[in-house]
Amino acid sequence: MLPFITLLSIDKTSNQPVYLQIANNVVNIIREGQIKPGTMLPGTRELARLLNIHRKTAIAAYDELYAQSWIEVVPRKGARIAQNLPDLQPQRWNEPRLSSYGNMLAAPFYRIETHTNIPSGPVLRRPDFIIDEGYPDSRLAPLDLLNRAYRSRAKQNTVWKWMPGSLAGGSPLLRTALVGYLLESRGLDIQDHHTLITHGAQMSIYIAASLLLKPGDAVIVADPSYFLANKVFESLGARLVRVPVDGYGMDMDAVEQACKKNQINALYVIPHHHHPTTVTLSPERRMRLLELSRRFDFTIIEDDYDYEFHYNSAPFLPLASSQHDGRVIYIGSFSKSIAPSVRVGFMIAPADFIRQAIQLRMMIDLRGDHILEDALAELIHNGDIGRYLKKANKAYFERRDHLCLVLETELKGIVDFDKPSGGMALWARFNKDYPLIRVADAAAAKGLLISRGFRNHGNLRDDNSIRMGFASLEINEMNAAIEILTGVLKPKI
Numbered sequence: 001m002l003p004f005i006t007l008l009s010i011d012k013t014s015n016q017p018v019y020l021q022i023a024n025n026v027v028n029i030i031r032e033g034q035i036k037p038g039t040m041l042p043g044t045r046e047l048a049r050l051l052n053i054h055r056k057t058a059i060a061a062y063d064e065l066y067a068q069s070w071i072e073v074v075p076r077k078g079a080r081i082a083q084n085l086p087d088l089q090p091q092r093w094n095e096p097r098l099s100s101y102g103n104m105l106a107a108p109f110y111r112i113e114t115h116t117n118i119p120s121g122p123v124l125r126r127p128d129f130i131i132d133e134g135y136p137d138s139r140l141a142p143l144d145l146l147n148r149a150y151r152s153r154a155k156q157n158t159v160w161k162w163m164p165g166s167l168a169g170g171s172p173l174l175r176t177a178l179v180g181y182l183l184e185s186r187g188l189d190i191q192d193h194h195t196l197i198t199h200g201a202q203m204s205i206y207i208a209a210s211l212l213l214k215p216g217d218a219v220i221v222a223d224p225s226y227f228l229a230n231k232v233f234e235s236l237g238a239r240l241v242r243v244p245v246d247g248y249g250m251d252m253d254a255v256e257q258a259c260k261k262n263q264i265n266a267l268y269v270i271p272h273h274h275h276p277t278t279v280t281l282s283p284e285r286r287m288r289l290l291e292l293s294r295r296f297d298f299t300i301i302e303d304d305y306d307y308e309f310h311y312n313s314a315p316f317l318p319l320a321s322s323q324h325d326g327r328v329i330y331i332g333s334f335s336k337s338i339a340p341s342v343r344v345g346f347m348i349a350p351a352d353f354i355r356q357a358i359q360l361r362m363m364i365d366l367r368g369d370h371i372l373e374d375a376l377a378e379l380i381h382n383g384d385i386g387r388y389l390k391k392a393n394k395a396y397f398e399r400r401d402h403l404c405l406v407l408e409t410e411l412k413g414i415v416d417f418d419k420p421s422g423g424m425a426l427w428a429r430f431n432k433d434y435p436l437i438r439v440a441d442a443a444a445a446k447g448l449l450i451s452r453g454f455r456n457h458g459n460l461r462d463d464n465s466i467r468m469g470f471a472s473l474e475i476n477e478m479n480a481a482i483e484i485l486t487g488v489l490k491p492k493i
């Protein structure tokens, strides 16, 4: 037995837990034929002593081997290597095996046109810096607190929660916390049954659109607009009716004209920091939009993904918090306010709509991550999210101003922009002499990842513009990123 023990090596610096290292080692030794079926193994106490490990670790290693059928227990004697080993000989084939998974499915299937804004050609290196399209800085977010809350909840026995159908609307704790949070932050007067928790805002857009739109229906969107919402509408067979967007948001005269010419079923609006151009819908236009939705009888999908960050003044209250007679479906997301990895979004709608939305959500995804949702509820309840948002607002305010300053001083005449009143990105219009596809590829070769332009998102317009995110970069990182960009743009490429 002892020679066998000497073959076991433990690497305490490895990320792999020690019990798994032991179990894997034992399996390898068996496979190599160095230990035969039926060989008795030391007891767990003895193994722990010989390997200088905790007895619990030895027990866990044997449990693992037992679960995989590599060892068996002989009553009153102890554990031994199993007589019938699970997979001593990997199956061999006489003929070279052809995988059934080539490139093509045998039958034709629905194809989704793909777009990419990631540089192509010379991206051979991992980027040193990324100017993203407007993501929060996860380093400022209370992710440690969230992790701690997650860990302690994950250990609780909540098996009753996973019964089929239960909790598909989201964790009750989060739904309740959301009611308070939305009342305080945006004056929304709702109850738990008006809420649905989704996997990010994107799932809310998909569910709302699926319930509202049939093939041939018309939906008004801004031009340009958030490309992945457009894709959802189009994939449902809806017709996009595009209206211009200016410095005050969607043009309401154009909306009215569109309503006169078409039977409109829904309108998709991004009222704070429109995607992509980052403008905020003015209060007058909000009022007018509500009036038009009553007059022409359409539902508004209000995607307020970027509500939390505003710098010059308080944000405008959502359309959803005005009197709208059940015409507004409101959508938001913690993936934008906390961190992209926190994929928790929400939909607010009349109770009957939410009931149907829950049914649809269940078809896509039985339920969300309730442990994460409960943990998030705890942080909202304790005020951690509110405190973090204050801190992030201050940091992003400075970062926005800094990016505006360096663009003005370093890239005047090449990059034009309007300072956004909030959000995490500005809309940078590049001089046409500097085609963004070439700029992005040249920057990537120097270690800076930057979007190739909104044309690549499937937008119809080729206006040589991109969203430049400022929130996720500290000032020194931003300086370094802009230095690379400046190096690429001057001298002219």
Ligand SMILES: Cc1ncc(COP(=O)(O)O)c(C=O)c1O
Binding pocket: 199, 200, 201, 202, 203, 226, 270, 275, 303, 305, 332, 333, 334, 335, 336, 344, 345
């Ligand atoms: C306007 C807009 N709505 C919705 C989403 C999707 O948000 P989430 O990441 O929460 O799914 C995005 C993502 O970038 C967005 O820009």
